[in-house]
Structure formats: structure tokens, C-alpha cells
Amino acid sequence: MSAKSRRPGTAGSQTPNECVQVVVRCRPMSNRERSEGSPEVVNVYPNRGVVELQNVVDANKEQRKVFTYDAAYDASANQTTLYHEVVFPLVSSVLEGFNGCIFAYGQTGTGKTFTMEGVRGNDELMGIIPRTFEQIWLHINRTENFQFLVDVSYLEIYMEELRDLLKPNSKNLEVRERGSGVYVPNLHAINCKSVEDMIRVMQVGNKNRTVGFTNMNEHSSRSHAIFMIKIEMCDTETNTIKVGKLNLIDLAGSERQSKTGASAERLKEASKINLALSSLGNVISALAESSPHVPYRDSKLTRLLQDSLGGNSKTIMIANIGPSNYNYNETLTTLRYASRAKSIQNQPIKNEDPQDAKLKEYQAEIERLKRLIAPQQHQQTRRSEPKKRTKKPKKEILAKEMTGSLKASHVEQPVEEESEAEEAESESDKENEAEVAKSNEELERERVENTKLAAKLAELEGQLVRGGKNLLDTYSERQIELEKKLVEIAERKKREIEIQQQLELQEETTLEIRERNVSLEQEVELKKRKLSKCYAKYLALQQELNDCKSDHNQDLRELEMAQNELVKELKRQLLIIDNFVPIEVKQRLYTQAKYDEEQEEWKFSSMSLPLPPGGDGKFSSKRPVSHPQRRRPISEHALQEAKSNAPSSLRFKSENIVNYELEMPCRTTQEYRTPKVSASLQAVLAQAMQTGGDDIDIVDSHTNSLRSRLENIINANAKGAAAAGAGSGVSPVAMGSSMPNVRNIKSSRGLPSAGSNLDSNRRPPTGRVATTAAKKPASAYPKARGLVNK
Ligand SMILES: Nc1ncnc2c1ncn2[C@@H]1O[C@H](COP(=O)(O)OP(=O)(O)OP(=O)(O)O)[C@@H](O)[C@H]1O
Numbered sequence: 001m002s003a004k005s006r007r008p009g010t011a012g013s014q015t016p017n018e019c020v021q022v023v024v025r026c027r028p029m030s031n032r033e034r035s036e037g038s039p040e041v042v043n044v045y046p047n048r049g050v051v052e053l054q055n056v057v058d059a060n061k062e063q064r065k066v067f068t069y070d071a072a073y074d075a076s077a078n079q080t081t082l083y084h085e086v087v088f089p090l091v092s093s094v095l096e097g098f099n100g101c102i103f104a105y106g107q108t109g110t111g112k113t114f115t116m117e118g119v120r121g122n123d124e125l126m127g128i129i130p131r132t133f134e135q136i137w138l139h140i141n142r143t144e145n146f147q148f149l150v151d152v153s154y155l156e157i158y159m160e161e162l163r164d165l166l167k168p169n170s171k172n173l174e175v176r177e178r179g180s181g182v183y184v185p186n187l188h189a190i191n192c193k194s195v196e197d198m199i200r201v202m203q204v205g206n207k208n209r210t211v212g213f214t215n216m217n218e219h220s221s222r223s224h225a226i227f228m229i230k231i232e233m234c235d236t237e238t239n240t241i242k243v244g245k246l247n248l249i250d251l252a253g254s255e256r257q258s259k260t261g262a263s264a265e266r267l268k269e270a271s272k273i274n275l276a277l278s279s280l281g282n283v284i285s286a287l288a289e290s291s292p293h294v295p296y297r298d299s300k301l302t303r304l305l306q307d308s309l310g311g312n313s314k315t316i317m318i319a320n321i322g323p324s325n326y327n328y329n330e331t332l333t334t335l336r337y338a339s340r341a342k343s344i345q346n347q348p349i350k351n352e353d354p355q356d357a358k359l360k361e362y363q364a365e366i367e368r369l370k371r372l373i374a375p376q377q378h379q380q381t382r383r384s385e386p387k388k389r390t391k392k393p394k395k396e397i398l399a400k401e402m403t404g405s406l407k408a409s410h411v412e413q414p415v416e417e418e419s420e421a422e423e424a425e426s427e428s429d430k431e432n433e434a435e436v437a438k439s440n441e442e443l444e445r446e447r448v449e450n451t452k453l454a455a456k457l458a459e460l461e462g463q464l465v466r467g468g469k470n471l472l473d474t475y476s477e478r479q480i481e482l483e484k485k486l487v488e489i490a491e492r493k494k495r496e497i498e499i500q501q502q503l504e505l506q507e508e509t510t511l512e513i514r515e516r517n518v519s520l521e522q523e524v525e526l527k528k529r530k531l532s533k534c535y536a537k538y539l540a541l542q543q544e545l546n547d548c549k550s551d552h553n554q555d556l557r558e559l560e561m562a563q564n565e566l567v568k569e570l571k572r573q574l575l576i577i578d579n580f581v582p583i584e585v586k587q588r589l590y591t592q593a594k595y596d597e598e599q600e601e602w603k604f605s606s607m608s609l610p611l612p613p614g615g616d617g618k619f620s621s622k623r624p625v626s627h628p629q630r631r632r633p634i635s636e637h638a639l640q641e642a643k644s645n646a647p648s649s650l651r652f653k654s655e656n657i658v659n660y661e662l663e664m665p666c667r668t669t670q671e672y673r674t675p676k677v678s679a680s681l682q683a684v685l686a687q688a689m690q691t692g693g694d695d696i697d698i699v700d701s702h703t704n705s706l707r708s709r710l711e712n713i714i715n716a717n718a719k720g721a722a723a724a725g726a727g728s729g730v731s732p733v734a735m736g737s738s739m740p741n742v743r744n745i746k747s748s749r750g751l752p753s754a755g756s757n758l759d760s761n762r763r764p765p766t767g768r769v770a771t772t773a774a775k776k777p778a779s780a781y782p783k784a785r786g787l788v789n790k
Contacts, residue, residue, distance in 0.1 A: 108253025
């Protein structure tokens with residue numbers, strides 16, 4: 001596919017498939033690298049999009065490795081150029097209603113955070129994220145006849161846990177899937193109305209982000225941070241809605257554990273980071289090879305990136321590298337991954353008139369509120385007017401009647417009639433007053449309701465931003481022109497790179513055509529040259545293969561280290577379960593715990609407490625109760641007692657159990673028995689006393705090996721699930737989806753299965769286990785990772 005069809009920004013609701021755009025950025029030498037005298041091994045050719053890596057140490061290795069990308073930037077490239085040439089067109093597409101994703105990938109300390117976030121408080125060194133804010137608001141301020149709703153969220157993945165950076169206390173964030181893509185339920189979103197609002201949100205999130213010190217970077221990001229922007233746009237003339245979503249991702253750095261000088265905590269972090277990044281690498285490889293299975297579910301990171309890699313999104317990968325020889329291997333790995341990512345194809349689709357648009361909801365709500373408020377106001381004005389009018393005539397009539405009757409009374413009426421008239425008058429006055437008070441009350445209530453509705457209306461209207469405002473406040477015409485020119489230059493540069501790359505490809509073909517016209521001798525000479533060229537290519541490929549193998553082995557070693565850590569942890573947990581958890585709880589734990597694939601955690605089907613032992617007579621499970629329908633057997637003695645009037649006979653008089661004292665078991669306690677401390681626990685405690693408690697290696701003295709114990713537990717669990725299925729009338733086959741799948745559990749939880757080196761420090765496997773291992777070689781290592789048995 002030509003780079004032209006890859007370029008984002010093409011209009012139309014369904015664009016053709018386009019590849020992930022891959023850009024490499026090499027940072028300058030750091031002070032430390034300079035002072036250590038580490039040679040520079042990276043050459044960048046920005047006008048050809050080429051990066052060249054030299055091997056200055058190993059003489060046997062091929063000297064140069066050349067990689068070609070959509071664009072390449074050397075240490076002199078500034079933040080503005082990178083933004084205008086790479087990011088600007090993508091953000092423009094997002095403002096047209098596409099999904100977009102930019103992620104920075106690379107070894108720790110190579111400038112991912114510098115590229116994404118930049119240096120705070122320095123306009124020149126501002127990174128991609130704050131520049132994106134400016135572009136978005138500039139667009140909003142320029143676009144007339146449009147209404148916008150801008151929401152942002154910020155989350156991080158730390159140690160395979162999703163955390164909301166804008167609500168650090170909220171827990172248990174999950175990744176879910178629905179028709180329109182992956183999403184995170186309950187993720188906090190903040191409505192923004194300006195660049196400043198967005199910067200404030202970014203700063204709040206950054207304060208909550210997990211960073212730490214390593215040998216490679218003083219402020220190393222220990223988590224993958226994802227800044228999400230959602231822009232809903234409504235054309236007020238046609239009343240159509242578009243939604244653009246942009247994910248800006250600063251990944252944690254991949255690192256060799258030996259180099260980072262990692263402490264135990266850092267080691268744990270690093271193994272999780274590397275695990276997530278290696279699953280990202282696996283996803284990239286699977287997509288690049290068009291593999292039928294893409295292991296998105298291997299980590300939270302890959303699940304979140306599911307749309308961005310191979311889905312509905314325009315995506316840019318910025319691969320950050322360092323120039324020094326010290327990082328040769330890591331740089332080579334990054335360049336290889338970046339090269340592979342170039343062939344990932346996405347299918348971006350414009351999000352037009354989506355059903356779940358908030359803006360639609362808001363507009364409907366605003367209309368509803370307006371409809372509610374208008375008649376009420378009308379009614380209020382109408383009601384307050386006639387009241388005054390009707391009140392007055394009543395009073396006038398009364399006054400007239402009064403004066404009339406007064407006059408008459410002077411002349412001819414008797415005194416009783418006079419007082420009757422007065423009474424009638426005061427009664428109707430009271431009625432009138434009550435009516436007025438009632439309607440006043442009603443009016444007041446309506447007024448309060450109206451104010452509430454008006455406040456809600458104002459709040460909703462306040463969240464929507466009308467486009468085409470403040471244009472002159474923010475940008476002058478000349479600046480707009482300048483920006484257009486910059487984008488044009490960026491486009492031209494991109495085209496130049498494409499042409500240059502095509503030229504290089506055509507050079508070889510041209511050479512062949514020329515060759516046809518020369519003499520035989522020359523042809524031999526040329527063939528020789530060609531042969532030596534091919535041979536050099538062959539050597540390079542062979543070298544590449546060897547490099548891949550050694551890389552693979554290195555990965556394997558690191559996975560083994562992570563696995564050893566997990567095994568240690570497992571042994572610790574089993575030791576605790578064996579020695580401190582009551583046996584009945586343990587059994588319930590083994591048989592009733594179920595693995596929830598969706599939420600990726602273990603769960604209990606019912607959380608009732610374990611019952612104390614019942615059948616042995618020591619305890620009864622319930623207090624005895626009388627039978628509700630049967631009468632108590634009545635003895636002769638009871639009948640006689642019932643007849644007497646002695647106070648003690650009271651309990652025999654009525655049938656109901658008013659004074660019935662329940663018979664309780666005589667003992668409710670057990671003799672204290674000194675706890676048995678197992679040999680393994682004793683050994684651990686002794687070791688802890690000697691070493692001070694750090695990093696104790698548990699030697700399992702259990703008669704079963706760790707592997708067979710795990711198998712037993714998993715079998716018990718499977719049996720428990722099957723029994724539960726049979727009990728509930730559901731066949732175990734039908735329960736397949738909810739039953740913990742042994743293989744799935746093993747692979748997804750990282751539990752090594754039979755055949756792995758789980759208990760390498762123990763006796764060799766017995767014949768039975770060895771047969772199992774021989775039967776199930778495929779499950780020994782997850783195939784998706786490309787791993788094989790040692
Ligand atoms: N292009 C660049 N120009 C100047 N300085 C840079 C550049 N890239 C990185 N740096 C500097 O290198 C150092 C490390 O960069 P940064 O923290 O961005 O690395 P990172 O890849 O995010 O590391 P980590 O993965 O550990 O978080 C910083 O001091 C940064 O200022």
C-alpha cells in the first residue's frame with residue numbers, strides 16, 4: 001500500500017483500509033551517555049524516512065541495519081515540526097468524526113513522555129497532548145453553525161490494574177466490549193470548555209500517575225497512561241451529529257531488568273510492564289502476519305488498544321529510540337517492532353449519528369425542559385393577573401351590599417339582619433383570603449420548580465459549546481494562514497519521502513533494464529555484483545535470524561524470571577493456605593471458586609460462611625425449634641399441674657411455648673489444642689529469622705509436588721463446577737462457558753501447566769505426570785507468545 005492511501009484525513013464516512021502510520025524519533029545523547037563516552041550508533045535520514053543502526057561492538061555481526069518508516073526524526077527535530085507533520089492531520093480527522101490514536105512506544109528514557117506531554121510551562125517544548133488541545137479549540141472557535149460537547153477522561157494501567165487518574169479512589173475499572181468498540185464502564189469524564197480546562201484535567205491526572213526512579217530515567221513512567229478525548233459535534237443546520245474520539249497514550253518503557261537497577265518492587269513492576277509490552281508485540285506480530293487469532297485478551301493494554309490496532313481507528317505509532325550504543329539491543333528491538341507495525345491495517349469509519357451520543361440526549365432534554373418551562377411561565381402570569389381582577393369586584397360587590405344594607409338598616413331593617421349580613425361578609429372574606437393564599441402557595445411552588453428547571457436548562461446549555469466564537473480573541477487571520485502553510489509544507493514533505501522511497505525501489509529495476517544493453521563480459525561482471533549483493537542480503541537475513549533467536553532467548557529468560565517470581569508467590573500463598581486457613585474453608589475455596597473470564601478475576605458463586613461441623617454431636621448447626629403445627633406431648637403430671645393454681649404451674653396452662661426454655665447443647669467450646677506447625681512453615685520461619693524476612697525461598701516439604709497440587713486443585717474445582725451444574729440441572733457441557741476452563745485458567749493466569757519447570761528445584765516428575773506432560777505439549781507454553789518447550 002502506498003503511503004498516500006495511508007495518510008489520515010480523507011473525508012467520507014467509510015475510508016478504505018489504511019495502515020498504522022509509523023514514525024521513529026531519536027532523542028539527543030544524554031549527559032550520562034556523553035560522559036561515559038558511549039558511541040552514537042543511530043543515523044537518521046529524515047528526507048527518506050530511513051533509520052540506520054550500526055553495530056560497532058560485534059565484528060561478526062552485520063555492520064548496518066536499515067529500516068524505512070513513514071517518517072523519521074533525528075535529535076534536531078523540534079516538537080512543533082513533529083506535531084504539524086505527523087499529528088495535525090490525524091486530529092483534523094478526529095474533528096471530522098473519526099477515531100484516532102497516537103501512542104509512544106520505546107525503551108525507558110527514550111523520550112516518550114517528552115514527546116507526548118513535553119516540558120511543562122515551556123511553549124516551545126510543549127508536547128503532542130497540549131498541542132492537540134489547542135488544535136481542537138481553535139477548530140471549535142472557528143466552526144460556525146456547530147454545537148460541540150467535549151469530554152475528557154484519563155486513566156492508567158499499573159501492574160495490570162486499570163486506575164482512573166481523575167478519581168484515584170475509584171477501583172475495579174474493567175474493559176468491556178460492545179458493538180461500537182471497547183470501553184471502560186464507570187470511567188469518570190470531565191466536560192471541558194477551553195484549552196485551559198483540558199490542561200487542568202491533564203495536570204490533575206499527571207499528579208496521580210505512578211512514576212518512579214530507575215537507573216535509566218529519573219522520572220520513569222511506571223504505568224501506561226491513556227488520555228481520552230471525546231468530541232461530539234452537531235451541525236445546527238442539518239441537525240446531524242458526528243463523534244470523534246482520540247486516545248493519546250504514553251506507554252511505560254520496556255526495559256532490561258538488569259539495566260534498570262531494579263529493586264524488588266521495580267522488578268515486579270518491570271515484569272508486568274514487559275509482559276504487557278510483549279503482549280503488545282505479539283498483537284502487532286499477529287496482525288502483521290494476518291494471523292487468524294490476535295491475542296488481544298492477553299493484557300489490559302492490548303484490550304484497550306483493540307480498536308486502534310486492526311480496528312476502527314486511524315493510528316500513529318511513535319517509536320522512540322536513543323542514539324547510544326549502550327542501548328543497541330533495545331533500539332534494535334524497537335525498530336523491528338515499529339517496522340512490523342507498518343503493515344497493520346485498520347478500517348476507520350466516520351462515527352455519524354451514533355445512538356449513544358450524549359449531545360443528542362442533552363438536546364432532547366433541553367427541548368423537554370424548555371417545553372416544560374414555557375407554559376408554566378405563561379400560566380403564572382395569567383394566574384396572577386385575573387386573581388387581582390376577580391378579587392376587586394368581589395370586594396366592591398360586598399362593599400356595595402354592605403353600604404346598601406347599612407343604609408337600609410338605618411331606615412327599616414331590624415338589628416338581627418344587620419349582624420347576619422356582617423357575618424356573611426366576614427365569611428366570604430375569609431374564603432377569599434384562603435383562596436388567595438392557596439393560589440399564592442401554588443404560585444410559589446411553581447416558581448421554585450421553574451427556577452430549578454431553568455437552572456438545569458442553563459447547566460445543560462452551559463455544557464454545549466457553540467462554535468464560531470472568540471475567533472479574533474484567539475487567532476489572527478495571519479496566524480491561520482501560517483498554519484495552513486505549515487500543514488501544506490508537512491504534506492509536501494511526506495510526499496517527498498514517499499517519492500524518495502519509491503525511487504529507491506525503482507533503482508534496482510532500472511539497473512536491470514540497463515544491464516540488458518551491455519556486452520556479455522559486462523553482463524558477467526554485473527551478475528557477479530548482483531550475486532554479491534544477494535549474498536550480502538542473505539548474510540544480513542541470517543544475522544537477523546540469529547538476532548531474533550538471541551532476542552527470543554532473552555525474552556524467554558525474562559519470562560522465566562517472572563515465572564519464578566510467580567512460583568515463589570504461589571508457594572507463599574499455598575503455605576499460608578495450608579497453615580492458616582481452616583480445612584473446610586480451603587475445600588470450599590478449591591471447589592467453589594470460579595474464574596470470571598469477563599472480569600478476569602476469581603469469584604465465589606455464593607458467599608455464605610462455612611458451616612461448623614454438624615454430625616459429630618459436638619455442635620449443632622441450629623438451635624432446636626418447636627414444630628409449628630404439632631402439639632406438645634402432654635403428660636399426666638402436666639395435666640395435674642395445669643389444674644393447680646401454683647405459680648410454677650403457669651407453664652403447663654397454655655399450649656404455646658411462652659416459657660419454653662430451649663435445651664442447649666452442654667458444650668459450646670473445645671479444648672485448646674496447640675497448633676501444629678508444619679515443617680515447611682518452621683523452615684520458613686527459621687529462614688526469616690536468619691535473613692530478616694526478605695525474599696524467602698520456600699522449600700516445599702509437602703508430599704505432593706507443587707505441580708500435582710495445582711492439578712489436584714484445578715480438578716477439584718472442575719468437579720465442583722460439574723457437581724454444581726448437575727445439581728442445578730445444567731449439564732457440565734452446557735456450563736462450558738461459565739465453568740473454569742482448566743486450560744484457559746492456566747494460560748490466562750500464567751499458571752504453568754504440566755511440563756513446565758514449576759518445581760524445577762524438586763524431584764523429577766513421576767511417570768504419571770511425565771505421561772500427562774507428553775500428552776499435552778501444546779499447553780506447556782502459550783502458543784500465542786511464540787514460546788516452545790525448553
Ligand atoms: N527529543 C528530545 N529532546 C531533548 N530531550 C529529550 C528528548 N527526548 C527525551 N529527552 C529527555 O530525556 C529524558 C527522558 O525522557 P522521558 O522521561 O520522556 O523518557 P520516557 O521514554 O518517557 O521514559 P520512561 O519510559 O521511563 O517514562 C528527559 O529528561 C527528557 O527531557
